[in-house]
Amino acid sequence: MDIIPRIPINKWTDTGIKSLQTRFADAFDSMTEFLRNFIEGFQERLLSIPPEVLILIIALLAWRFTNKKVALFSVIGLYLVHNMQLWNPTMETLAMVFIAVFICMVIGLPLGILGAKNQTAHKIIMPVLDFMQTLPAFVYLLPAVTFFGLGVVPGVIATLIFAMPPVIRLTDLGIKQVPEELVELGKSFGSTFFQMLFKIELPLARPTIMAGINQCIMLSLSMVVVAAMIGAKGLGGEVWRGIQRMEIGDGFEAGLAIVVIAIVLDRITQSFGKSN
Amino acid sequence: MDKLEIRNLVKIYGHNTDKALEMLKNGAENDEIRQKTKQVVGVRDVSFSVKSGESFVIMGLSGSGKSTLLRCINQLIKPTAGEIYLDGENLFAMPPRQLLEVRRKRMGMVFQRFALLPHRTIADNVAYGLEVQAVKRAERKQQAMQAIELVGLKGWEDSYPHNLSGGMQQRVGIARALATNPDILLMDEPFSALDPLIRQDMQDELLEIQKKLQKTIIFITHDLDEALKIGERIALMKDARVVQMGEPEDILLSPATEYVARFVEHVDRTRALTASAVMIKPRAAVYPKDGPLTALHLMEKYGISGLFVTDRAGHLMGYLMADDASRLVKKGEKQLVNALNKDVPTASPETPLADLLDILARTQIPIAVVDEDQVLKGILVRGPVIAGLAGERSGE
Numbered sequence: 001m002d003i004i005p006r007i008p009i010n011k012w013t014d015t016g017i018k019s020l021q022t023r024f025a026d027a028f029d030s031m032t033e034f035l036r037n038f039i040e041g042f043q044e045r046l047l048s049i050p051p052e053v054l055i056l057i058i059a060l061l062a063w064r065f066t067n068k069k070v071a072l073f074s075v076i077g078l079y080l081v082h083n084m085q086l087w088n089p090t091m092e093t094l095a096m097v098f099i100a101v102f103i104c105m106v107i108g109l110p111l112g113i114l115g116a117k118n119q120t121a122h123k124i125i126m127p128v129l130d131f132m133q134t135l136p137a138f139v140y141l142l143p144a145v146t147f148f149g150l151g152v153v154p155g156v157i158a159t160l161i162f163a164m165p166p167v168i169r170l171t172d173l174g175i176k177q178v179p180e181e182l183v184e185l186g187k188s189f190g191s192t193f194f195q196m197l198f199k200i201e202l203p204l205a206r207p208t209i210m211a212g213i214n215q216c217i218m219l220s221l222s223m224v225v226v227a228a229m230i231g232a233k234g235l236g237g238e239v240w241r242g243i244q245r246m247e248i249g250d251g252f253e254a255g256l257a258i259v260v261i262a263i264v265l266d267r268i269t270q271s272f273g274k275s276n
Numbered sequence: 277m278d279k280l281e282i283r284n285l286v287k288i289y290g291h292n293t294d295k296a297l298e299m300l301k302n303g304a305e306n307d308e309i310r311q312k313t314k315q316v317v318g319v320r321d322v323s324f325s326v327k328s329g330e331s332f333v334i335m336g337l338s339g340s341g342k343s344t345l346l347r348c349i350n351q352l353i354k355p356t357a358g359e360i361y362l363d364g365e366n367l368f369a370m371p372p373r374q375l376l377e378v379r380r381k382r383m384g385m386v387f388q389r390f391a392l393l394p395h396r397t398i399a400d401n402v403a404y405g406l407e408v409q410a411v412k413r414a415e416r417k418q419q420a421m422q423a424i425e426l427v428g429l430k431g432w433e434d435s436y437p438h439n440l441s442g443g444m445q446q447r448v449g450i451a452r453a454l455a456t457n458p459d460i461l462l463m464d465e466p467f468s469a470l471d472p473l474i475r476q477d478m479q480d481e482l483l484e485i486q487k488k489l490q491k492t493i494i495f496i497t498h499d500l501d502e503a504l505k506i507g508e509r510i511a512l513m514k515d516a517r518v519v520q521m522g523e524p525e526d527i528l529l530s531p532a533t534e535y536v537a538r539f540v541e542h543v544d545r546t547r548a549l550t551a552s553a554v555m556i557k558p559r560a561a562v563y564p565k566d567g568p569l570t571a572l573h574l575m576e577k578y579g580i581s582g583l584f585v586t587d588r589a590g591h592l593m594g595y596l597m598a599d600d601a602s603r604l605v606k607k608g609e610k611q612l613v614n615a616l617n618k619d620v621p622t623a624s625p626e627t628p629l630a631d632l633l634d635i636l637a638r639t640q641i642p643i644a645v646v647d648e649d650q651v652l653k654g655i656l657v658r659g660p661v662i663a664g665l666a667g668e669r670s671g672e
Contacts, residue, residue: 179389179391181387181388181389181391182391182393184347184352184385184387184391185385185387185391185393185404187352187379188350188352188379188383188384188385188462189379189380189384189385189404189405189408189456190376190377190378190379190380190381190405190408190409191408192376192408195408199393199404199407199408200393203393203395204393204394204395206395
């Protein structure tokens with residue numbers, strides 16, 4: 001039975017993480033510092049806008065890009081959030097989600113393009129994405145804390161791991177789905193790599209890429225509560241506190257606010273993929 | 277001079293083509309190569325050359341290798357072996373940057389399913405090739421508008437492709453290929469996706485545009501009628517080879533293989549054949565060398581009831597009936613002129629038979645085929661015309 005001795009993956013992981021921690025402590029510290037300033041700065045920016053004004057802006061956006069129904073829902077939903085006195089944690093969550101999604105796009109779009117263009121890169125990226133998507137969040141939450149301390153930064157890092165895969169996958173897919181004849185069109189008229197990308201492939205892949213970004217937003221929101229367990233406050237923090245203190249009503253209210261944000265963001269970003 | 281010359285072009289699909297290429301050079305068949313090496317032969321040993329301003333049609337059924345051949349010309353598909361000369365430069369050996377320039381400035385491609393970019397207006401679609409070359413916006417717009425007007429789409433420049441019908445979309449495709457003013461147009465079954473009536477209109481329009489611009493056209497089709505209409509020369513492909521190459525009438529009247537013969541069987545020959553293909557040598561009396569007696573003698577000799585009369589330079593003067601000739605002989609007159617029937621049906625050598633059939637049915641005398649100087653080139657009589665329609669070369 002024991003012909004092969006136990007392979008100590010656990011030990012390897014422990015030592016690996018420890019050596020990373022000691023060797024790159026400064027790098028992690030400055031990265032944490034940078035991210036925290038970035039996120040908190042954005043939170044303050046959002047909080048400095050009066051709730052009524054922000055509600056109006058979001059409703060106008062919804063009206064412009066979708067329809068009156070979504071605009072009306074935004075007004076009612078967001079006002080309800082304000083009314084439940086959850087405005088501040090909502091803005092904290094929104095800031096976290098936006099920053100996470102922004103970083104997902106900055107890293108995910110180029111990787112998706114790379115995967116679509118290069119078969120070897122595709123073969124390396126895809127299993128890594130499978131790994132990121134299926135590894136239970138709790139498993140990487142603790143290492144995130146050891147590297148980045150408690151608070152909003154490890155929350156964003158954990159969100160990145162969880163929410164980035166659809167951006168990469170759907171960018172890759174979207175570019176591969178561009179009809180062969182249009183690729184030939186680009187080539188036959190002498191387009192360079194970047195001309196192909198920006199004039200033909202990305203515009204045609206846009207609906208698929210937007211679906212990926214939409215998924216990224218939704219997944220980021222669903223990580224909010226999990227991230228709250230390592231101190232990332234926001235609406236997740238409210239839910240978490242409600243659970244811990246058995247204040248079911250408070251927890252439900254915060255949960256409801258997450259749903260409202262999710263629906264508003266979903267409808268607006270979905271429309272980016274459709275309209276011309 | 278030859279604009280484009282293809283020499284011994286071979287395309288073998290697969291990762292390990294060396295052995296397959298060697299087998300091909302030793303004369304192995306496509307199937308044998310596929311079974312032994314798992315490599316698929318797309319084009320085998322094709323050579324041809326196209327003159328500047330010529331319309332060259334490559335014809336064959338799907339899977340015959342015609343699209344592969346076309347894509348080898350602009351290197352969308354990298355050939356396995358062979359040479360491709362454009363104005364004497366070998367494209368196959370060209371560095372990528374230079375090839376890019378060739379694609380940008382000297383070749384334009386038209387696609388079967390139009391390949392329009394749905395997110396761009398018609399004007400921006402047409403200007404694509406110019407945009408890639410970084411032509412300035414104003415100039416781009418002007419050149420694109422010229423091309424749009426040429427294909428008759430003026431007024432549609434701000435629409436999007438989905439607002440246009442198939443025929444109009446392909447006009448955009450043609451305008452786009454013309455906008456960069458290339459020497460060569462590569463047209464990959466451009467009209468196959470269109471309704472038959474629209475297809476014919478587009479063919480006529482292409483011929484019209486070609487008359488004005490005199491581009492070198494490489495045109496792919498699976499439709500023989502289309503090939504005969506568009507092509508000044510046609511290459512017929514089967515199983516990755518060219519099985520016959522020649523002018524439309526060569527292919528119609530002397531098919532090189534059984535396969536070609538079966539292909540041409542169903543062609544509308546009345547449209548494909550012209551007067552020159554089925555006319556026979558005229559047996560004309562020459563005035564004033566020949567008098568009525570000679571004319572009668574000729575008629576008797578050939579067993580015919582009339583003769584065309586020309587002057588010494590071959591210009592058609594009229595038709596002489598046997599009765600009139602014998603009347604002249606009885607009167608002892610030597611002048612043919614007064615007895616000539618000057619109202620004879622004529623046709624030019626390029627007139628398609630379709631336009632001549634009903635004249636041929638009504639008239640008692642043959643149709644005279646004359647060139648623009650009224651020189652008699654040949655005559656059309658029912659027998660050889662019917663033989664030609666049935667697919668036989670006319671007897672002299």
